[in-house]
Amino acid sequence: MTTVTLAQVAERAGVSTATVSMVLRNRGRISQATRERVLRALDESGYVYNQTAANLRNRSSNQVGLLLHDITNPFYSEMTAGLSHEMERHDLLLFLANSEESGERQQRFVDSLMRNNACGMVLCAARDTPQAFFDGLKRRNIPVILTVRTFGDADFDYVGTDNFFGTQLATAHLLKLGHRHIAFIGGSHNSGTRAQRIGGFTSKLIEHGLSPKPEWIVASQASQSDGARVAEALLTAYPEITAAVCYQDIVALGVMQALRKMGRTPGQDFALVGFDDITEAALVQPALTTVSVAAKEIGRKAGELLYSRIQGNDEPPKRIILPPALVIRGSCGFHQASGAE
Amino acid sequence: MTTVTLAQVAERAGVSTATVSMVLRNRGRISQATRERVLRALDESGYVYNQTAANLRNRSSNQVGLLLHDITNPFYSEMTAGLSHEMERHDLLLFLANSEESGERQQRFVDSLMRNNACGMVLCAARDTPQAFFDGLKRRNIPVILTVRTFGDADFDYVGTDNFFGTQLATAHLLKLGHRHIAFIGGSHNSGTRAQRIGGFTSKLIEHGLSPKPEWIVASQASQSDGARVAEALLTAYPEITAAVCYQDIVALGVMQALRKMGRTPGQDFALVGFDDITEAALVQPALTTVSVAAKEIGRKAGELLYSRIQGNDEPPKRIILPPALVIRGSCGFHQASGAE
DNA sequence: TTGTAGGCGTTATCAG
DNA sequence: CTGATAACGCCTACAA
Numbered sequence: 001m002t003t004v005t006l007a008q009v010a011e012r013a014g015v016s017t018a019t020v021s022m023v024l025r026n027r028g029r030i031s032q033a034t035r036e037r038v039l040r041a042l043d044e045s046g047y048v049y050n051q052t053a054a055n056l057r058n059r060s061s062n063q064v065g066l067l068l069h070d071i072t073n074p075f076y077s078e079m080t081a082g083l084s085h086e087m088e089r090h091d092l093l094l095f096l097a098n099s100e101e102s103g104e105r106q107q108r109f110v111d112s113l114m115r116n117n118a119c120g121m122v123l124c125a126a127r128d129t130p131q132a133f134f135d136g137l138k139r140r141n142i143p144v145i146l147t148v149r150t151f152g153d154a155d156f157d158y159v160g161t162d163n164f165f166g167t168q169l170a171t172a173h174l175l176k177l178g179h180r181h182i183a184f185i186g187g188s189h190n191s192g193t194r195a196q197r198i199g200g201f202t203s204k205l206i207e208h209g210l211s212p213k214p215e216w217i218v219a220s221q222a223s224q225s226d227g228a229r230v231a232e233a234l235l236t237a238y239p240e241i242t243a244a245v246c247y248q249d250i251v252a253l254g255v256m257q258a259l260r261k262m263g264r265t266p267g268q269d270f271a272l273v274g275f276d277d278i279t280e281a282a283l284v285q286p287a288l289t290t291v292s293v294a295a296k297e298i299g300r301k302a303g304e305l306l307y308s309r310i311q312g313n314d315e316p317p318k319r320i321i322l323p324p325a326l327v328i329r330g331s332c333g334f335h336q337a338s339g340a341e
Numbered sequence: 342m343t344t345v346t347l348a349q350v351a352e353r354a355g356v357s358t359a360t361v362s363m364v365l366r367n368r369g370r371i372s373q374a375t376r377e378r379v380l381r382a383l384d385e386s387g388y389v390y391n392q393t394a395a396n397l398r399n400r401s402s403n404q405v406g407l408l409l410h411d412i413t414n415p416f417y418s419e420m421t422a423g424l425s426h427e428m429e430r431h432d433l434l435l436f437l438a439n440s441e442e443s444g445e446r447q448q449r450f451v452d453s454l455m456r457n458n459a460c461g462m463v464l465c466a467a468r469d470t471p472q473a474f475f476d477g478l479k480r481r482n483i484p485v486i487l488t489v490r491t492f493g494d495a496d497f498d499y500v501g502t503d504n505f506f507g508t509q510l511a512t513a514h515l516l517k518l519g520h521r522h523i524a525f526i527g528g529s530h531n532s533g534t535r536a537q538r539i540g541g542f543t544s545k546l547i548e549h550g551l552s553p554k555p556e557w558i559v560a561s562q563a564s565q566s567d568g569a570r571v572a573e574a575l576l577t578a579y580p581e582i583t584a585a586v587c588y589q590d591i592v593a594l595g596v597m598q599a600l601r602k603m604g605r606t607p608g609q610d611f612a613l614v615g616f617d618d619i620t621e622a623a624l625v626q627p628a629l630t631t632v633s634v635a636a637k638e639i640g641r642k643a644g645e646l647l648y649s650r651i652q653g654n655d656e657p658p659k660r661i662i663l664p665p666a667l668v669i670r671g672s673c674g675f676h677q678a679s680g681a682e
Numbered sequence: 683t684t685g686t687a688g689g690c691g692t693t694a695t696c697a698g
Numbered sequence: 699c700t701g702a703t704a705a706c707g708c709c710t711a712c713a714a
Contacts, residue, residue: 003400005707016685021709029683051456052397053707057690059344061393063457066437071425072620077418084412084439088446093453096407096437098425105429112434115392116404224624253624279565283594283625285601346691357701362693370699394691397706 004047013041024049055117064306065095065113065121067106074278075295076124079147082299083122090307092119099126107133114140120306124148128190143309145302150192157309159302159320161293163193166324167200170245170273170291173326175208177333179243179271183216185231185255186247194219194247197275201245216241220251227254228261235262242270243332249274249281249290252331256284271332286330293324345388354382365390396458405647406436406454406462408447414563414591415619416636417465420488423640424463431648433460440467448474455481461647465489468531484650486643491533498650500643500661502634504534507665508541511586511614511632514667516549518674520584520612524557526572526596527588535560535588538616542586557582561592568595569602576603583611584673590615590622590631597625597672612673627671634665 006024010017015034022028023038030038055061066083068076080096087094095113099106106126110133113121120143125133127149134153137144145157167184174182184201187194202212216238220230227246231254235241246252252274256266264270267286274281277292301320347365351358356375363369364379371379396402407424409417421437428435436454440447447467451474454462461484466474468490475494478485486498508525515523525542528535543553557579561571568591576582576599587593593615597607605611608627615622618633642661 003707006709007707017708018686018710019684022684025709031683034684049456050397050458050707052393052402052458053690054709055690056391056393056397056692056706057708057710059690063436070422071412071418072415072422074413074415074418074620077412077415080437081411081413081439084437088438088449091453093436093457094438095404095434096421096425097429097435098422108429112432115390116434117391117393279594280621280624282565283597283621285626344691347693348691358692359694359702360700363700366693368693372699375700391691394706395693397690397708398692398694400706 003050004045005050006047009038009041009045009047012045013038059117061117061119062091063093063095063116063118064310065097065109065118067097067099067109067121067123067125069099069101069124069126071096071098075276075293078295079299079302082296083303084299086300086303086307090303092307092310101126103129103133110137114142118142120144120310122147122302122306125151127188143306145306145309147298147302148193150196152192155317157305157318157320159298159305160322161298161324162321163196163324164200164203166275166291166293167197167245168204169200169324169326170275170289171201171204173273173289173328173332174243174245174271175204177243177271180210181216181238181241181243183218183234183238183241183244184247185218185234185244186220186222186227186251188221189219197245197247220247220254222248222250224250224254224257227251228258229254231255231258232262235259235264244270244272246272246274249276249278249288252288252290253280253284256288256331267330267333273326273332277327281327282329284331288331289329290327291324292327294322297322344391345386346391347388350379350382350386350388353386354379400458402458402460403432404434404436404457404459405651406438406450406459408438408440408450408462408464408466410440410442410465410467411563412437412439415621416589416617416634419619419636420640420643423637424644425640427641427644427648431644433648433651442467444470444474451478455483459483461485461651463488463643463647466492468529484647486647486650488639488643489534493533496658498646498659498661500639500646500663502639502663502665504537504665505541505544507616507632507634508538508586509545510541510665510667511616511630512542512545514630514669515584515586515612515614515673516545518584518612521551522557522579522582522584524559524575524579524582524585525588526559526575526585527561527563527568527592529562530560538586538588561588561595563589563591565591565595565598568592569599570595572596572599573603576600576605585611585613587613587615590617590619590629593629593631593672594621594625597629608671608674614667614673618668622668623670629672630670631668632665633668635663638663 006017006020010020097109122145124147147159205212220226259266274288274290277290281288281290347358347361351361438450463486465488488500546553561567615629615631618631622629622631
């Protein structure tokens with residue numbers, strides 16, 4: 001399979017390479033006759049366009065990168081699907097990489113994108129990404145969209161969900177059901193997202209005249225088992241707690257386990273709200289009331305914004321915050337909670 | 342941010358581009374002195390290697406494609422993670438695309454890969470992919486690894502699991518627990534994978550002197566909701582069924598929903614086995630007994646094989662069939678099933 | 683409307 | 699050990 005070049009096609013059609021190039025990209029004025037001749041030659045020769053050469057010549061490319069920490073997480077695979085779809089609409093190719101929370105892998109990927117002359121990227125940066133990484137990114141002049149995780153750097157476009165409002169919804173729901181002893185469970189101390197969710201939680205408490213207790217706000221790793229561990233300790237120390245807003249659905253599932261182990265029944269004498277609306281949330285018994293964040297839509301919006309940046313849109317950095325919604329299921333009970341004071 | 346080229350670095354270091362290129366790639370013999378000079382110049386100038394130019398010159402690339410039909414399916418996202426990891430080990434960049442079962446999208450992606458001079462691809466082809474698509478692939482001289490779905494084309498490398506054996510395991514397990522009224526739920530009619538799984542199911546029944554009932558073998562889309570829909574219809578018509586082998590975990594999760602809705606309890610009066618061992622399988626209550634196919638491992642193996650092909654391995658096409666394993670959890674109960682005849 | 687020719691940044695060949 | 703130079707395949711002034 002020797003590669004067929006423009007020049008060969010041109011020769012076969014009896015025209016110059018310039019003409020073929022123009023036909024290929026519908027540029028310039030070409031007579032109908034020669035156009036057809038060229039098209040025929042193109043077809044007969046089995047020509048395959050060489051993007052690489054074109055990209056080199058144009059100092060451009062049609063490739064964008066997506067960095068996640070874990071594609072295995074249903075939230076991110078949904079988001080990926082949304083982004084992928086959007087990229088395809090614009091004939092952009094999508095590079096995928098998993099940082100697995102490693103700053104080094106993340107840096108390697110970005111470097112690789114730069115070497116490959118990618119024209120943009122969507123990042124959900126690894127947890128403890130240093131500011132230096134972002135500074136490095138700014139120096140390159142390439143469109144970057146941050147997603148999901150905020151790093152307090154206003155120089156980048158950002159697409160994510162309204163964490164603050166999300167936990168406000170969750171908390172308001174519990175308050176409406178009569179709960180007054182509400183805990184916040186999950187998230188890791190150094191997480192900005194967590195700070196926002198805690199903000200929504202506490203602000204809503206205060207709005208209702210309750211003062212948030214720091215000792216009822218506990219961290220946990222993003223796993224069911226750690227959620228269970230943490231919840232058990234908390235509820236042993238403070239049995240008066242009757243409800244919890246969880247940082248993540250996964251954690252909420254762990255809390256459910258702990259409750260059962262302690263002889264309490266989620267949905268009856270304890271109310272639980274999660275965050276993310278992962279698939280499992282609908283499956284457990286009782287099904288988990290949770291805050292839904294439309295992962296696919298985040299991907300789509302990020303793609304849209306990235307594309308506009310690639311097209312040259314140079315408005316100041318945007319923050320697109322998609323509104324979350326409360327999905328009410330069984331885990332808070334459907335009536336006034338019995339355990340409320 | 343004007344791009345710094347080799348030539349500029351060369352000038353700064355007072356050497357030729359050839360020398361810089363050699364230093365960059367550790368090729369040829371370069372004196373320690375000039376090497377250091379060049380490295381310093383490289384560093385000071387903020388040079389970024391231009392893969393595109395190198396690729397053009399070398400008629401090669403470091404980019405491979407992965408085509409899936411649905412990255413949202415946890416099985417495929419696991420597989421993607423495995424492949425992605427493997428690709429990164431070899432400094433290959435991974436293009437991702439979702440065909441969404443559309444032959445047209447699939448073709449577009451492959452064409453795009455060819456234009457971009459990708460050096461290989463891993464495909465899980467769309468369902469009704471015509472032979473012509475594969476023929477086209479063969480004409481290009483590019484390594485292709487098919488995964489998961491077989492298309493009976495022996496000219497391609499293939500990595501997948503032993504579907505037949507997998508459902509044999511699942512079915513044997515249910516039989517051992519005493520079940521005699523066992524259904525097969527899920528998969529779409531025209532799926533080759535499904536045919537194999539049904540084969541394992543029915544062969545095991547027959548081995549035990551049971552004759553498979555066609556009306557207890559029902560298809561479903563790859564979603565929880567459709568699994569639930571289909572299961573409800575089936576179990577309403579045939580309440581005597583006490584167990585089911587499901588085509589996929591997702592479908593099994595849907596069946597669980599249906600069971601609960603109908604007042605039956607998975608793990609107590611109904612036994613359920615899934616297939617895939619997706620993450621959620623371990624999380625639902627009761628946890629799902631399932632056939633584990635090590636999706637991540639399939640991705641990894643596909644990556645390994647692809648890499649060896651890219652390196653020039655031209656042995657005849659291989660079929661790598663990974664053995665599935667039964668993962669016993671709670672969804673079949675731990676004792677003789679009460680509902681068995 | 684079409685052709686000519688130089689250059690995108692790197693690499694490999696071949697002298698020196 | 700190092701330098702000059704011609705490709706790689708395409709695009710685009712500039713000419714014709």
